Amino acid sequence: MFKLNALEKMTTEQKYAYALMMLEGQISSEKDIIANLANASAIVKVVMDRLNWAGFYLMRDGELVLGPFQGLPACNRIKLSAGVCGAAARERKTQLVPNVHEFPGHIACDVASNAELVVPIIKDGVVYGVLDLDSPEIGRFGELEAKYMEKFVAKLVAGMDWQ
DSSP states (O other), X not given: OOOHHHHTTSOHHHHHHHHHHHHXXXXXXXXXXXXXXXXXXXXXXXXXXXXXXXXXXXXXXXXXEEEEEEESOOOSEEETTSHHHHHHHHHTSOEEESOGXXXXXXXXXXXXXXXXXXXXXXXXXXXXXXXXEEESSTTOOOHHHHHHHHHHHHHHHHHSXXX
């Protein structure tokens, strides 16, 4: 069971490590992608402060389509040629953007978002989607968040059948 009161006493890094542990517990007993991604987005939203959106876009017919998320309604589809999510999927690498207003081609699904962290979901050379995190705070995400969210995605990749 998720213990919210335990989070209050943890350091930031301990919270992120706790998120990894919670994710392992969720995906160890469930194989459905939608169920696991819904819980994964909830875990991130609860553990990581100063977020206004946490969720997934899934690759469908050559573009990213909105998947499970926590936050305000979002863009339904993102072309690989556009935005931070498109760049992460296209370049197959994590995008850490301190100020989205300086990112060429940024898509403003939520005008309150000022920083973004996007981690591609890749298994056996195939891009299956991205984990997308938005914050209203410029400079919100750093190397610590990138490192732990890459570990988070690695657990999702290893623990689920993406076919």
